[in-house]
Amino acid sequence: MLYGLIDCNSFYCSCQRAFDPDLKHRPVVVLSNNDGCAIARTAEAKQLGIKMGEAWHLVRNERKLSDVRWFSSNYPLYADMSRRVYQVLLDYSPRVEPYSIDEMFLDLSGFSDSLHAHCGAMRQAVQQITKVPTCVGWGPTKTIAKLANGLAKDRPELEGLCDLTDPQMRQRFYRNVSVGEVWGVGRRLLPKLHDAGIRTIEQFVEAKPAQIRKIMAITGLRLQAELQGESCLQIAEMAEARKGMACTRSFGRPITTYDEMHEAITGFATRAAEKLRAEDLDAAHIAVFIQTNRHKRDDGWYANQFSISCEPTNDTFTICRHASRLLKQIWLKGYRYAKAGVMLNDLAPHGQQSTLFSMASTKPAHENLLAAMDGINQKFGSGTLFPLSAGIKRDWKPRQAMLSARYTTRLKEIMEVNCY
Amino acid sequence: MNARYAGDRTTGFASPASDSVEGPIDLSQTLDLANPSRYPVRVRGATFAARGILDGDILIADTAGSPQAGQLVIAWASGRVLLAELQKRGNAWWLVSGDNTHPPLEVDPARDVEIWANVASVVREKA
Structure with missing residues (x-):
């Protein structure tokens, strides 16, 4: 089996940029419900020091942020753009799992010979058709694909693509990377692992199963197997029935x-x-x-x-x-x-x-x-x-003072083009 | 009015067409609107009136495919969204005005002029 994970870069901001040429070179930030705090930032906005979760009302008037374009979250737009990304991916993988609104697992089995070219073409198609830039990582398990994706995102020299199918490559990488980078190892778990002397992914993989089991039960054993290239998690094409x-x-x-x-x-x-x-x-x-x-x-x-x-x-x-x-x-x-x-x-x-x-x-x-x-x-x-x-007035409704048009779901709000 | 009667369930004489109901034509299929590369956009201005495109019309833009000479395209040029005709001169692509009111503009991402989509269809809403 071969799994891929494709992740949309600053997805909400990229959706805003897809329909507004004015945003092309400017820092863009999308705010949470009620225009509270930053939940998506373009690279330019990150460079200005805007943090995830930064409260808008505290920084809105800072002079160094005067060029930033702030947006209320426009979920109808993001949902439709996520749908488009998903549909483009179906041309490149027989099975696609929408894991979140901006990241999707892919079944890439059967493309082994030319994965780099295949994923490159897929990334290019998503960019051209939906205007959303992405990164792709792949490997023999979902956990490894997720790690590879993180690498593709963090290291510009990889140009958005990262292949962790080679065990030797993984080994080198595991030695130098914190176990906290692994999918499912959260901040709560990390101190416990540190107490047990486990800091790198390599140490985690080589730890005795009994020890791992004591710290994070069966999930830990599954994670160990996944990191060693033994696939335990399959592609789920649809979310399970709601509870x-x-x-x-x-x-x-x-x-x-x-x-x-x-x-x-x-x-x-x-x-x-x-x-x-x-x-x-x-x-x-x-x-x-x-x-x-x-x-x-x-x-x-x-x-x-x-x-x-x-x-x-x-x-x-x-x-x-x-x-x-x-x-x-x-x-x-x-x-x-x-x-x-x-x-x-x-x-x-x-x-x-x-x-x-x-x-x-x-x-x-x-x-x-x-x-x-x-x-x-x-x-x-x-x-x-x-x-x-x-009620009719409902002026307690969440603030959405900086809402953009719903470019793809409302005919009255579609993008305008000027005849040249 | 009951919107559910479609030529099938008559009350007196049984409809001989009850197994043959097909419903109205769905133009969103014709226009392929569910395709991820299709985006409706609104026309402003009339320089393409000679090609049957009027102010207020809806164009179905398609972001897939590659540029073709003679195509109408939607382009981004220094912050503006333009409808223009695409022409090839030598190795370069040019955006050409609909009625020659503007000089041709070379497509060059380095100078902030790039193609956003092709124009696939034109729709005019009822007046």
């Missing part, structure tokens, strides 16, 4: 009144129910949480959540009713709430769980109403039609 569905948001400004919070929770419940129906699922457990800002405890701090089990449903109005009841249980006046959400759990295919003694099975007329609502929202945009109790 839960959530809709949570940070507010653009604190919410202090029950009415507004009720609107917000109803809105979240509406959106979560819509997501359920899109995947033809029912939920049998509903949870609601509200919390104040964790970082501003001077104003008093409060967080609570409450949940109930219910008959399996995907009906917006039923779920909203449950969510309202839950909110009443946990609402406390006098706090400045910063975040809230609705979580749906115990998911199962729609209609499957309804029992013989089920009291209120959804009436067909009601199903038609929901289907019509989904149809309209799909056609005219999410949130076109919603229960009135979700």
